[in-house]
Amino acid sequence: MRVIDHFITGHAGGGAGREGDVFDPNTGAVQARVRLGTQKDLDAAVAAAQAAQPAWAATNPQRRARIMFNFKALVEAHMEELAHLLSSEHGKVIADAKGDIQRGLEVIEFCCGIPHVLKGEYTQGAGPGIDVYSMRQPLGIGAGITPFNFPAMIPLWMSGVAIASGNAFILKPSERDPSVPVRLAELMREAGLPEGILQVVHGDKEMVDAILDHPAIAAVSFVGSSDIAHYVYRRGVEAGKRVQAMGGAKNHGIVMPDADLDQVVADLAGAAFGSAGERCMALPVVVPVGEKTADALRAKLIPAIEALRVGVSTDQEAHYGPVVTAAHRGRVENWIQAGVDEGAELVIDGRGFALQGHEQGFFIGPSLFDRVTPEMQAYKEEIFGPVLQIVRAADFDEAVRLPSSHQYGNGVAIFTRNGHAAREFAARVNVGMVGINVPIPVPVAYHTFGGWKRSAFGDTNQHGMEGVRFWTKVKTVTQRWPDGSASVAEGGRTHDAFVIPTMG
Template identity: 75%
Template structure:
């Protein structure tokens, strides 16, 4: 069994907690690896490494830091296929979606490549009688990111790209469901020329999260995940005097107007609602048509469109989406569908009994559609 280790001080770090999480292949339902779960002392070891790296990294001029980001971008692009296959094997999204996941993260890395300009301060002459005012931007120190399973490349790069470019050092606590890509990103950052300790990856569960939120040498925390945990992270981090941004519970809603181009609407909805098996922060699971005529036509078109959606394994380049990330999540979605029926909604298309031939133990669920949904 392959063990996924922490990445601390520029190298793989063997954890000593004796606790592991299973990493599944959602296409087959099989355990493919174990991920080590950190102790408080192991998190502290990562913070010490980041703290030791901070003085030298923050005093490195922004142009040199930007060159590291340029090289990191090049390395990620050069390893795109490897990263996408690794991501799909643990998350379940199709390869095209995995490449999109990585590319969206790279867009922020591209922004970080221009950090010398973004870091410029301001100077105001004569703000008051005999008073001039200037401002400068300085790095905070050690900062941390706690990221979700659904975008294991994009969201970490969103967080650590700018944080590192401006001179901070970073602790990344990725989801334990798909942890391999974040570790690989840490390796590539070192290969790009970042000093050891600038980017550390520590795996874990609530123990690791609480260690981040309570550690006195971590000055800021960024979080993406569920609303309940976002509230917990914000409250706990603020109690410990940290800057916190906590983003939770995002989903989109759509309104279809009577004069909408329904051909385009159906095309957009099928991707927005069902793409990546709905496991996107900005998925679009709720649509409100304006007027009965619009609603009836939209319903009929969706009924015709849904059977054309191909559900397949991650490596199927014809598949529109793959499995969900875990058996628990598949069962939870099926439970939500059952609850909708119990509460009086009309289940027009039922995907609960979907099974992919040859992958019956995979975490697949078919596209489903409700109509006449009550509050």
């Protein structure tokens, strides 16, 4: 059986040790084993990073950018290979897998302009004969701990900006779908990245803790559930690291009475059920304003959801594929039952779905709840599956209050033709990313990604200039030169005597 090893410079790997199962979600079968690393493996990666990083930091930004250009071209050339590899371990359909990769590549495109964004500030004449300037310098060694749901995009978000800024980077991807991160590291090396600058270590909590505690790792970026994000943030900060930890989400879609309901339904079909709902920017809660709007929306949603096609990840006609593991399918089904037990109306029940010929695969059909209330635990928590909940709001103020008071604050959307309502909503809602007639408001790569409340721990977001700020530190220089130079005659030769002035 195929064994997925670490990607560590100068590290032989292999040998005895713990391993984890990597499943094919379409069949339920174990398709590979992944090595679960130890402190010794991490130490090897850190040693290689320490040896390589000073020369990489000294490489001028333009040359670093050229490697990013090369890497982007290589990933595009290998798109089909990467997408099929990704979908075979995660289960998302090929189109979603390509989107996963492409969205990560957009951050690499941003990194191709790293010479521009690393420029510091300059003030001439800050005082008599005094100039002040700043420079952005890399932290040294950074690490990323990434989730299963975007095995290409999120590693590229983190590693691209960190490496382009002059850091070495150690990636700990999810052990559920680890092959694509290793393949991306291979392609980065092929693009010209020096050995030791990007390395991949696999593992579970033992490896996560080793990363958080390692004194040579200066910064850690994390994406995962909120409880784990809080743990990572707290432990990393206690160890003296810079930490950004992105957590869970429960994104709401507000539907105003004047919204185009046909467009809303089309948007919800993709936003709530695409990638089997396994994404932090999914839209699992829809909030129609007024009973008339709610009834009309429900009537249109039912046939649209019933028409969704669930299939294997290679089915080009499928809207979404299986979830990542049997355990995760069980978790989603438990949340559906919790909603029923709490009194929500289960309009469409996706439990018990079986795909002919793939009965052992990790499939679950789409589910729709109506009359969900804010007191229900199934509303408060992230389900992370193909489940859409209707929470009816009496008026605009209640529609603003629902996402604003929720424990998560990742993304939110409003659907309306009223510009004033949209502007008012965007200003008032207590959520980090807002879409106006955009169901999944993930910002473009040169802006920044990050939620509020329990959706993010730390004060710096992913990619864009926020990412550059996270992976660099600012050094400010205040300089003064003497007025001219003193000439000293000595042996018939003239020398310049340079004097370092003191600041009074």
